[in-house]
Amino acid sequence: MTRHADNREQFRPDDHDADHFLLTTVVGSYPKPKWLNRVRELSEDPESKFDAEDLDEAHDDAARLITEEHERAGLDTVVDGEMRREEMVEYFAHRIPGYEFNGPVKVWGHNYFDKPSVVSAVEYDEPWLVDEFEFTSNVATKPVKVPITGPYTLARWSFNEAYEDEEALAYDLADLVNEEIEQLVDAGARYIQIDEPALATTPDDHAIVGESLERIVDGISEDVRIGLHVCYGDYSRIYPEINDFPIDEFDVELCNDGYEQIDVFQEPAFEPGLALGVVDVHDAEVESVEEIKRNIKQGLKVVPPERLTISPDCGVKLLPREVAYQKIENMVQAAREVEAELDAGEIDVTAPQA
Numbered sequence: 612m613t614r615h616a617d618n619r620e621q622f623r624p625d626d627h628d629a630d631h632f633l634l635t636t637v638v639g640s641y642p643k644p645k646w647l648n649r650v651r652e653l654s655e656d657p658e659s660k661f662d663a664e665d666l667d668e669a670h671d672d673a674a675r676l677i678t679e680e681h682e683r684a685g686l687d688t689v690v691d692g693e694m695r696r697e698e699m700v701e702y703f704a705h706r707i708p709g710y711e712f713n714g715p716v717k718v719w720g721h722n723y724f725d726k727p728s729v730v731s732a733v734e735y736d737e738p739w740l741v742d743e744f745e746f747t748s749n750v751a752t753k754p755v756k757v758p759i760t761g762p763y764t765l766a767r768w769s770f771n772e773a774y775e776d777e778e779a780l781a782y783d784l785a786d787l788v789n790e791e792i793e794q795l796v797d798a799g800a801r802y803i804q805i806d807e808p809a810l811a812t813t814p815d816d817h818a819i820v821g822e823s824l825e826r827i828v829d830g831i832s833e834d835v836r837i838g839l840h841v842c843y844g845d846y847s848r849i850y851p852e853i854n855d856f857p858i859d860e861f862d863v864e865l866c867n868d869g870y871e872q873i874d875v876f877q878e879p880a881f882e883p884g885l886a887l888g889v890v891d892v893h894d895a896e897v898e899s900v901e902e903i904k905r906n907i908k909q910g911l912k913v914v915p916p917e918r919l920t921i922s923p924d925c926g927v928k929l930l931p932r933e934v935a936y937q938k939i940e941n942m943v944q945a946a947r948e949v950e951a952e953l954d955a956g957e958i959d960v961t962a963p964q965a
Contacts, residue, residue: 626836630955641928647694651669674695688849734787761820764810767813792835821855843868854883861921890942923939
């Protein structure tokens with residue numbers, strides 16, 4: 612069941628000058644500075660003078676830079692652009708006892724993925740993201756959101772050599788994610804996003820994701836905002852079931868198909884908050900503020916403004932960095948203009964009121 616937690620208002624800036632508030636955020640990843648990729652290469656070269664300590668310093672510098680870039684764009688909540696992460700499964704698998712790596716697997720064309728294997732029961736050892744969160748929080752003046760790869764995706768995108776099935780593995784991983792969130796909350800985190808891109812390709816497993824989320828939020832205060840991001844897919848195969856998920860916010864990727872599926876979420880009524888992608892992360896053309904405003908209004912067909920969050924469709928790491936920045940800056944400007952028009956009564960909100 613949707614948590615119905617009144618926890619979104621905590622992210623409204625103190626100096627917000629509109630009665631309405633559209634929370635602006637990003638999904639997670641951001642283009643890495645070219646020098647960071649070069650430092651990583653050098654740190655892996657035994658003939659280079661760069662070592663792990665140099666790489667750590669470079670990660671810190673990049674995280675500081677991108678966090679400040681997000682703030683300069685005007686976002687209400689920020690992340691560090693996942694500067695310390697490469698692939699969303701590998702990063703966590705390296706930190707979870709029970710996983711091991713046996714070499715890259717070809718996934719499509721000439722692309723390879725270092726797909727891990729689960730060879731024994733997974734365990735929680737040391738925190739995965741607390742240091743990252745604390746560093747970013749010390750850099751940021753805005754609230755920091757923490758994206759975490761979800762247990763279903765961690766299970767689905769790994770070789771399972773230890774569990775009876777992926778479902779059992781996902782539930783054990785969900786218990787670990789719960790432990791990690793407890794650590795993050797103790798460190799001050801109040802906005803957690805669970806990423807489950809695998810659900811887009813296997814939507815019939817929505818019940819597994821739902822049970823995993825129940826385990827993830829067990830004992831987590833309703834002051835903590837819990838979001839779920841699912842990449843583009845046939846959302847009609849998981850709706851209205853997501854109304855039963857224990858989340859505060861559901862993040863959807865609809866901009867890239869021109870909002871053809873927006874009607875999916877109108878009947879029956881959408882219960883969680885809606886995080887709506889309003890810029891296309893697969894297109895390097897920067898949307899104008901007016902175009903993004905039209906996209907934002909699509910969300911007002913589903914939820915009223917007090918339940919609408921504005922974000923890119925997905926992570927923006929594959930875009931040129933200057934393009935990613937301009938898209939986010941225009942997105943924030945569009946949200947602020949829509950807020951003013953809502954205050955002036957110039958926009959007709961057709962979504963049912965909560």
